[in-house]
Amino acid sequence: MTTDQHHSVTGGAVKSTAVLDDSENLLSIRNLKVVYNSSIEAVRDVSLSVSAGKIVALLGANGAGKSTILKGVSGVLFTEDGEIENGSINFRGENISELMPDLIVGRGLVQVPEGRRLFAPLTVHENLVMGGHLVGSKVLAERLEFVFELFPRLKEKASHISGYLSGGEQQMVAVGRALMSDPKLLCLDEPSLGLAPQIIDEIFKVLRKLRDENGASILLVEQNAHRALEIADYAYIMENGRVVMDGAADALANNRDVKEFYLGLGEASEGKSMRDVKHYKRRKRWLS
Amino acid sequence: MNYLIQLTATGIAIGAIYGLIAMAFALVYKSTGLINFAQGEVAMMVAYLTWAFAGQFGSGLIGVAVFTIVAGMVLGLVIERLLIRPMMGEPIFSIVLVTIGLAVILRSLVLLIWDASPHPMGIEAASELIRIGNLNMRAGQVFVIGLMGALLVASWAFFRYSRYGIAMRAVADDDRTALLMGVNTARVQAVAWAASSTIAGMAGVCFAALYDISPDIYSIGLKAFPAAILGGLDAVLGSAFGGIIVGLIENMTGGYMSSTIKEISGFVLIVGVLMIRPSGLFGQREIERV
Numbered sequence: 001m002t003t004d005q006h007h008s009v010t011g012g013a014v015k016s017t018a019v020l021d022d023s024e025n026l027l028s029i030r031n032l033k034v035v036y037n038s039s040i041e042a043v044r045d046v047s048l049s050v051s052a053g054k055i056v057a058l059l060g061a062n063g064a065g066k067s068t069i070l071k072g073v074s075g076v077l078f079t080e081d082g083e084i085e086n087g088s089i090n091f092r093g094e095n096i097s098e099l100m101p102d103l104i105v106g107r108g109l110v111q112v113p114e115g116r117r118l119f120a121p122l123t124v125h126e127n128l129v130m131g132g133h134l135v136g137s138k139v140l141a142e143r144l145e146f147v148f149e150l151f152p153r154l155k156e157k158a159s160h161i162s163g164y165l166s167g168g169e170q171q172m173v174a175v176g177r178a179l180m181s182d183p184k185l186l187c188l189d190e191p192s193l194g195l196a197p198q199i200i201d202e203i204f205k206v207l208r209k210l211r212d213e214n215g216a217s218i219l220l221v222e223q224n225a226h227r228a229l230e231i232a233d234y235a236y237i238m239e240n241g242r243v244v245m246d247g248a249a250d251a252l253a254n255n256r257d258v259k260e261f262y263l264g265l266g267e268a269s270e271g272k273s274m275r276d277v278k279h280y281k282r283r284k285r286w287l288s
Numbered sequence: 289m290n291y292l293i294q295l296t297a298t299g300i301a302i303g304a305i306y307g308l309i310a311m312a313f314a315l316v317y318k319s320t321g322l323i324n325f326a327q328g329e330v331a332m333m334v335a336y337l338t339w340a341f342a343g344q345f346g347s348g349l350i351g352v353a354v355f356t357i358v359a360g361m362v363l364g365l366v367i368e369r370l371l372i373r374p375m376m377g378e379p380i381f382s383i384v385l386v387t388i389g390l391a392v393i394l395r396s397l398v399l400l401i402w403d404a405s406p407h408p409m410g411i412e413a414a415s416e417l418i419r420i421g422n423l424n425m426r427a428g429q430v431f432v433i434g435l436m437g438a439l440l441v442a443s444w445a446f447f448r449y450s451r452y453g454i455a456m457r458a459v460a461d462d463d464r465t466a467l468l469m470g471v472n473t474a475r476v477q478a479v480a481w482a483a484s485s486t487i488a489g490m491a492g493v494c495f496a497a498l499y500d501i502s503p504d505i506y507s508i509g510l511k512a513f514p515a516a517i518l519g520g521l522d523a524v525l526g527s528a529f530g531g532i533i534v535g536l537i538e539n540m541t542g543g544y545m546s547s548t549i550k551e552i553s554g555f556v557l558i559v560g561v562l563m564i565r566p567s568g569l570f571g572q573r574e575i576e577r578v
Contacts, residue, residue, distance in 0.1 A: 079464050105470030117465040119458045121572055129451060130458045134470040137451075181470065 025049040025090075026185055026217050027073070027109070032087035034068050034077065042068040042082070043241045050185060055211050055218040057228040057249065059262060060238035066221045067114055068241075070189050073219075074111045075101040092184065106134050108184030112191060114221075116174040120163030124154055127162050127173050131180030139182065147176035150206055168199035175203065179210075186210070187219045192227055200224070204231050225262040229253040237262065293423055295543040296536065301429035303535020304436040308491035309512030310519060310527035311439065312484040317521045318460045319480035321380060322372070325387045327488050328509015329394035330367070334360045334489025335496040335505055336398055339409055347411045356493045357486055364485025368478045376474075391506070398503050406502035414497035432494040436528060439487065443524050456480065460522065511538075514558045520571020530569065533557070 028049035034042050043065040050056045058066050071077050072084055075096070089097040096104050110131075119127050128147060132140040148155040151172040157165060162173055171191060178186055188207075192200040208231045210216035222228035229235060232249040237258070245252070252258050309327055316324045324330070337359045342352055371390060375383045414428030446453040456476055459466045463473045495508055512531060519530025534554040542550030561569065 074468055076464060076467050079467065100472070101467040102470045102472045105468070110470075111468050113465055113468055117462060117468075119461045119465065121461055122454065122457060126454050126457075129454055130466070130469050130471075133451065133455055177469070 026052045026092060027219065028090045029069070029073070030088045030090070032069065032072060032089065033085045034065075034072050034082055035085045036080065036082045038081075038083070041241060043072070046087075046238070046241070046243050048236050048243060048246070050217055050219050052217050053211065053215045054233040055207065055220055055231055057225075057232035057235040058219065058221045058238060059225045059228055059235055060223070062223065064238040065241040066238055067189055069238075070111055070187050070219070070221055072097070073104075073109065073187060075099055075104045102134070105181060105183075108181075109187065110178045110181055110183035110185075111187040112174045112178045112189060114189035115193065116167075116170045118162045118165075118170055118173055118177075120161070122162060123159050124162050124165070124173055125158040127177050128154075128180050131177030133181070135181050140180070143180045143182055147179055150179070150209075151176055167195055168202070171195060171199065171203055175206065185217045185219060187221070189221045190223060191220070192222060192224045200227060207231060225258070229263075290422060291543070295539050297423055297425055298429065299536040299539030300532055301425070301433055301535070302539065303515075303532035304432045305491045305495050305508060305531070306512045306515045306535050307436050307528040307531025308432075308439065308494075309488050309508055310516035310531040311443070311524050312488035312491070313513060313516040314519070314521055314524040314527040315480050315484040315487070317516075318524060319456050320372070320477050321460075322383055322387070323513075323521070324484070325384065325513075326367075326391035326394060326509075327484070328506040328512065329391045330360075330363060330485050331488040331492030331495070331508060332398060332503070332505040333394050333492075334363060334485070335409075335492035335501055336402060337363075338489075338493050339407070339496065339501050340402075342410055347409075349411070349413060352411060352493070356489050360486030360489030361482045363489070364482040365478060367485070368481035372477075372481065373474065395503065395506060402503075404503050406500040409493075409497045409501050411497045414494075426498065428494060428498045432491075432498075435490060435494070436531075440525060440528050447524065452476075452479075511554060514555055518558050518561055518568055520568030522572050523568065523570040526568060526570025 028047075030047050032046045033044050036042055046065070046069060048056070048058070048069075058069065060066050068077070068082065071080070071082065073089055073091075073096075077083060084097050087097070088095050091104075091107060091109055094107070096107060096109070099107070119130060122130070125144075128144060129140065132143055135143065148158075153169060154172055154176055157169065162170065165173065175188070175191065178188075191203050191207075195203070204227060207216075207218055207220070211218060211231075220228055220232060225237075229249045229252060235246065235249045235252050236243045237245040237252070245255075245258070247255075253263070309331055312327050312330075313324065316322055316327075334356060338352060338356050341355045341359075345351060367390065371386050372383065375386055411428075414426065414431070416427040418425045418427055418430055447457060455466065455471050456479075458469070459471060459473050459476045466473055466476075491508065491512075492505060495505055511534060515530040515534040516527040517530070518533060519526035519528065521527070534557070537553050537557055538550050541553040565571075
């Protein structure tokens, strides 16, 4: 009973009204429903928002629908037979759910895709130039300078074929590439995936720096809830295509259920008994 | 010795025509992942259109050149818009079959509109003899070698330095991620089709100017396809070199052996090369990090 009360404090009933009233949101997604192949529901009734200058984390296990949301936001669902069946995606006061991906990038919303997806045969420099595909050559030069300052290692490796870089360097190129167009909102899909802990530190330090020093707004999709909650301001937790919990990142990090099921720590994990699991399942049913 | 030099020079000339069409194959393959089996037919169609144009408005070289480029571009864009783009998202195999259908249609169209007998192209300048030392070349042969050289340099610089060229390579590598970078991939692919048809059309016109125009010009596509495979289907420059190699070998075997061996020599070479290097001489091998 106590946990249920706790849950409503961090999110629950409060979320829908609190979030809807916020008119300063850079991105606000309302009641989004995404269907693949006209039959498989990947995301249902998801509402979330990102306000300017904040890092918002979207957490959840594999297959929860996090990446699908990012694909919907970037307008590339059609490449996988996906379709937004319901709901709206507002970016800077404009509904972008019907726009083609190049126009969405032009509006200032850029994504770092899962698994980095560099153009492997191209050099680091060429990859970065691709990221600035839509900006003029003067801005391109400025942004290149900015990215090299952020990741000095990329400057050394500028003429290397990106496919041969280490995983961490590739992730730096992927983040740098997305920053080339000077985005208003940077979306990252699992930037920590498959990277060594020090590299994750480095990447997340850069994200924090971007927010604190450059006022960047970031939507961070992560499985690594622990890391994400460390730098995020606000977070949403997804399960089976729905948002099941949301709240300020520090509150979520201290939430008993989050600790147990996403962070794997706290007193609850020590005496993990069947009773707790049953409790979780019951609560999950109630939440969905 | 003189004979060898003569064979080499004319071999490079015919190889340049194959090379141009091979470049056209590679351009479409590189940016869309498709093999356009109608590439030879596109070359033929542009040649016929240019012949009709020259018959109507005279065969001034500049006029013919401009018309060839425009006809090639328009034909490429029309094919892309009408046949290829609606097939986007279908299996590659189906789209390739569409290009085979297109090949048959273009061949029949030529027979329907014009006729089956060969005609002189009517560009006299192409057959003027040029003597370089004691080498006899026709002006058209020299021109086509120069043309391919110029296009080689131009496309190398384009893919290496221009932002649109880099975007084309990016689309070739991963079009979904290119979308996320703000590239309008459909437009990039349309440009690739236009460029490919223009280059193929130039080759077709040059061939027709040298050897008369006839409905079997399309068969240069059959020679150029192995050339593209030899050079590496995804390597635009490599394909051009593949064309030169096939042209040279054909001419050498034709000159020193017999004309029947000439016909198969290129293919024998290709089988040999592909067994050793499956991705062609200059093709990109999959990047793998260990």
